[in-house]
Amino acid sequence: MKSLMFSVLFVFVFVSGCNVKKTEIGESQKNSFSPKGNWIDLTYSFDEESVYWPTNIPFKHETVFEGINDKGYFYSSYKFSAEEHGGTHFDAPNHFGQNKNSVEKIPVEQFMGEGVVVNVTEAVLKNRDYQITVADLKNWENQHGLIPEGAIVLLYTGFGKFYTDKVSYTGTAKSGASAVPELHFPGLHPDAAKWLAAERKINAVGLDTPSIDYGQSQDFMTHRILCDKNMTMYENVANLEKLPPKGSWIIALPMKIKGGSGAPLRIIACVSN
Numbered sequence: 001m002k003s004l005m006f007s008v009l010f011v012f013v014f015v016s017g018c019n020v021k022k023t024e025i026g027e028s029q030k031n032s033f034s035p036k037g038n039w040i041d042l043t044y045s046f047d048e049e050s051v052y053w054p055t056n057i058p059f060k061h062e063t064v065f066e067g068i069n070d071k072g073y074f075y076s077s078y079k080f081s082a083e084e085h086g087g088t089h090f091d092a093p094n095h096f097g098q099n100k101n102s103v104e105k106i107p108v109e110q111f112m113g114e115g116v117v118v119n120v121t122e123a124v125l126k127n128r129d130y131q132i133t134v135a136d137l138k139n140w141e142n143q144h145g146l147i148p149e150g151a152i153v154l155l156y157t158g159f160g161k162f163y164t165d166k167v168s169y170t171g172t173a174k175s176g177a178s179a180v181p182e183l184h185f186p187g188l189h190p191d192a193a194k195w196l197a198a199e200r201k202i203n204a205v206g207l208d209t210p211s212i213d214y215g216q217s218q219d220f221m222t223h224r225i226l227c228d229k230n231m232t233m234y235e236n237v238a239n240l241e242k243l244p245p246k247g248s249w250i251i252a253l254p255m256k257i258k259g260g261s262g263a264p265l266r267i268i269a270c271v272s273n
């Protein structure tokens with residue numbers, strides 16, 4: 001049953017997301033679902049350099065066993081520990097929304113959608129505290145048409161090139177509570193979050209900085225607005241410079257943590273050619 005569901009999911013993903021060379025199910029042919037497009041990984045590897053919030057404990061990966069065991073064959077196994085909100089990760093609506101969906105309650109359809117990549121690199125070059133505006137989103141629409149229903153809106157600030165240099169990427173090398181006022185990086189303005197929530201029906205918003213609220217935010221209003229509408233967010237997204245403004249299909253699968261307010265995220269894009 002599980003493998004059947006998996007195949008059904010893949011048929012859906014490929015058919016709806018990338019142009020497929022359609023082959024009748026049942027035909028014994030290899031790669032019946034091979035998509036016409038290039039897959040791009042939008043995920044940073046997790047290691048001790050992964051960027052976590054200054055008050056978080058960094059990611060840890062430890063060896064349980066590695067080498068030739070007493071039976072004479074190679075074996076390795078490790079253990080990891082991580083806070084939910086670090087590295088490339090997912091924010092569930094219950095992160096700032098009381099009684100909103102935790103990770104395991106989110107419908108799987110919400111984990112994928114057409115990529116809308118809003119390039120704000122020029123504005124961010126002039127101001128690292130830049131907050132993406134409604135005008136930036138409308139500017140994208142003027143060039144590419146309405147943001148489609150179910151879209152995944154990715155804000156390309158250009159900050160990805162700084163990952164994992166903490167000073168350039170977050171504004172500070174410090175850790176702990178005293179580091180928080182020193183955070184300087186761009187984010188989505190609360191008015192733009194409100195507009196997206198009210199005027200468009202999208203699945204998620206992601207960006208290439210540590211938080212959807214800009215670094216200097218005190219009240220995390222953008223998070224609160226989006227979470228209240230049961231919307232999901234992706235933070236520390238990699239490789240946004242490799243995506244076109246439109247014409248990609250995004251799949252973003254968080255670890256299914258019961259009750260989780262967020263989780264490590266594996267996010268990939270298929271760019272149709």
Ligand SMILES: [Zn+2]
Nearest residue numbers: 085091235262
């Ligand atoms: Zn988060």
